[in-house]
Amino acid sequence: MxxxxxxxxxxxxxxxxxxxxxxxxxxxxxxxxxxxxxxxxxxxxxxxxxxxxxxxxxxxxxxxxxxxxxxxxxxxxxxxxxxxxxxxxxxxxxxxxxxxxxxxxxxxxxxxxxxxxxxxxxxxxxxxxxxxxxxxxxxxxxxxxxxxxxxxxxxxxxxxxxxxxxxxxxxxxxxxxxxxxxxxxxxxxxxxxxxxxxxxxxxxxxxxxxxxxxxGSSPVAGKSASELNLKPVMTATSALIAVRQQRKGDAVGYGGDWVCPEDMTIGVVAFGYGDGYPRHAGPGTPVLVNGKVATLIGRVSMDMITVDLRTNQDARVGDRVVLWGDGLPIDDVARHADTISYELLCHVTSRVPRIEV
Ligand SMILES: Cc1ncc(COP(=O)(O)O)c(C=O)c1O
Missing domain, CATH: 3.20.20.10 (Alanine racemase)
Structure with a gap:
């Protein structure tokens, strides 16, 4: 694979x-x-x-x-x-x-x-x-x-x-x-x-x-893309490559600044800033795991992000993850990363295959 x-x-x-x-x-x-x-x-x-x-x-x-x-x-x-x-x-x-x-x-x-x-x-x-x-x-x-x-x-x-x-x-x-x-x-x-x-x-x-x-991104403040009947063109996806049980107090990722507030399940997604995911996306930035919202935890790494799976207990290795696109407006992700959709789209790197559908 x-x-x-x-x-x-x-x-x-x-x-x-x-x-x-x-x-x-x-x-x-x-x-x-x-x-x-x-x-x-x-x-x-x-x-x-x-x-x-x-x-x-x-x-x-x-x-x-x-x-x-x-x-x-x-x-x-x-x-x-x-x-x-x-x-x-x-x-x-x-x-x-x-x-x-x-x-x-x-x-x-x-x-x-x-x-x-x-x-x-x-x-x-x-x-x-x-x-x-x-x-x-x-x-x-x-x-x-x-x-x-x-x-x-x-x-x-x-x-x-x-x-x-x-x-x-x-x-x-x-x-x-x-x-x-x-x-x-x-x-x-x-x-x-x-x-x-x-x-x-x-x-x-x-x-x-x-x-x-x-x-498919909204050009104006206060109106979403879907309110303007615009459809997302790029859907950035990857998959869970690890699902882990962590203990309360475990620090996740570089810098160790995100600490598990309780015993919990986390997931590791193969998509990082080396793929174009915004490094400054903060904890709480949404991703979709199997179509269900999960949130980013810890710092964004070059090849990976980590996500909170407490509300996605069925999640398994190999499950599809959407970073933005269908079901997850890029404008929402951009807001969490303190940037604009233009930058997210332009920053997807050449190692991510573009597949026309
Ligand atoms: C000269 C010019 N016209 C039009 C556009 C399109 O702008 P937008 O993507 O905000 O529609 C741009 C983009 O920056 C531009 O530089």
């Missing part, structure tokens, strides 16, 4: 979630964000399942090429554009669109002696203060890009910083700045991430850019 850690990828759930995302604004196009190896799910598998999307958003030329090599013909946008001039011919040859966020990228486009053109999203900073041109520079950058031989079609993009909050002055301010710019320039535009799609209808422009909701 091989090590039982697995990540099952439910492609029907991906399709379902894409459909859900579409329902919010049926007439807008969807650029499915599948960067970071499809949020950890496997970029090619995700792109194949999401073939009904209108395009894909990735983080790099390498991710775009992996898709082109797999035969993906839909528009692909590199959300940070190119990182150096030598990438430009590949963008042109493989029809990868580039987000242009800084003046040095415009310089590269203007100075390029390549033949051919790339389609460009000019990124404007409407308040996130991470990437993008300041609003005051928007018009002059757009003029430069319009006059640049290397640039084909031009479109406008900005990114929301706080759309996961139901009531946010900063989102309202971003929305207003973008609205003005979009109407002044008349360019095709894109503003909404998943939280925008779900909770801020005024962020709906020509292209929606949902990411996390496609993978």
């Amino acid at each position: 091989s090590r039982p850690a697995r990540a099952f990828i439910n492609t029907a759930a991906l399709k379902h979630n894409l459909n859900q995302a579409r329902q919010f604004h049926p007439n807008r196009k969807i650029m499915a964000v599948i960067k970071a190896n499809g949020y950890g799910h496997g970029i090619v598998a995700v792109a194949s399942a999401l073939s009904d999307a209108d395009g894909f958003g990735v983080a790099s030329l390498e991710e775009a090429m992996a898709l082109r090599d797999a035969g993906v013909a839909l528009p692909i946008t590199a959300l940070e554009g190119f990182f150096e001039a030598s990438e430009l011919p590949y963008f042109i040859d493989h029809k990868v669109q580039a987000v242009i966020h800084s003046a040095w990228q415009v310089d590269i486009l203007e100075q390029s002696g390549e033949k051919g053109q790339i389609d460009v999203w000019v990124k404007i900073d409407t308040g996130m203060n991470r990437l993008g041109f300041p609003l005051e520079e928007a018009q002059s950058v757009i003029d430069r890009l319009r006059n640049c031989d290397r640039v084909g079609q031009l479109a406008l993009m900005s990114h929301l910083a706080c759309a996961d909050e139901a009531d946010s002055d900063s989102t309202r301010s971003q929305v207003e700045k973008f609205r003005q710019l979009a109407s002044e320039t008349g360019l095709p535009a894109s503003l909404a991430n998943s939280a925008g799609v779900v909770a801020w209808p005024e962020t709906a422009y020509d292209w929606q850019r949902p990411g996390i909701m496609l993978y």
Whole structure:
């Protein structure tokens, strides 16, 4: 028997979630964000399942090429554009669109002696203060890009910083700045991430850019994935590899800081931080053993976690354990680990086989 850690990828759930995302604004196009190896799910598998999307958003030329090599013909946008001039011919040859966020990228486009053109999203900073041109520079950058031989079609993009909050002055301010710019320039535009799609209808422009909701996690505070009718795509599973009787006072695991409050049964699960389980998940973090909730005890090890089986007395070696996914929302696990679902998904390591179901 091989090590039982697995990540099952439910492609029907991906399709379902894409459909859900579409329902919010049926007439807008969807650029499915599948960067970071499809949020950890496997970029090619995700792109194949999401073939009904209108395009894909990735983080790099390498991710775009992996898709082109797999035969993906839909528009692909590199959300940070190119990182150096030598990438430009590949963008042109493989029809990868580039987000242009800084003046040095415009310089590269203007100075390029390549033949051919790339389609460009000019990124404007409407308040996130991470990437993008300041609003005051928007018009002059757009003029430069319009006059640049290397640039084909031009479109406008900005990114929301706080759309996961139901009531946010900063989102309202971003929305207003973008609205003005979009109407002044008349360019095709894109503003909404998943939280925008779900909770801020005024962020709906020509292209929606949902990411996390496609993978079945809630993008907004105060509403669960199931309330939004989103289905988990990744179910991370393993099995009990030991079931042990401990005495009251026994300390479990590294550091010995979790001490058995009574004589009790504990289980050892073959899934640790070396697989992507969050090391900072605290005691009480839920897992499912044979479909029934048990809780984490002791520190997370590289290859294992330990769980309290006092309420799972039937549990046996070999029993299936779900770390998150079907029956156990990843958002709950993330909260216990003081992190976000995005990080859990992206951190599942390569030694965990992804199995499409
Ligand atoms: C530019 C851009 N657009 C859209 C998204 C998708 O965001 P989310 O996963 O929150 O829907 C991201 C992800 O970080 C992004 O960087």
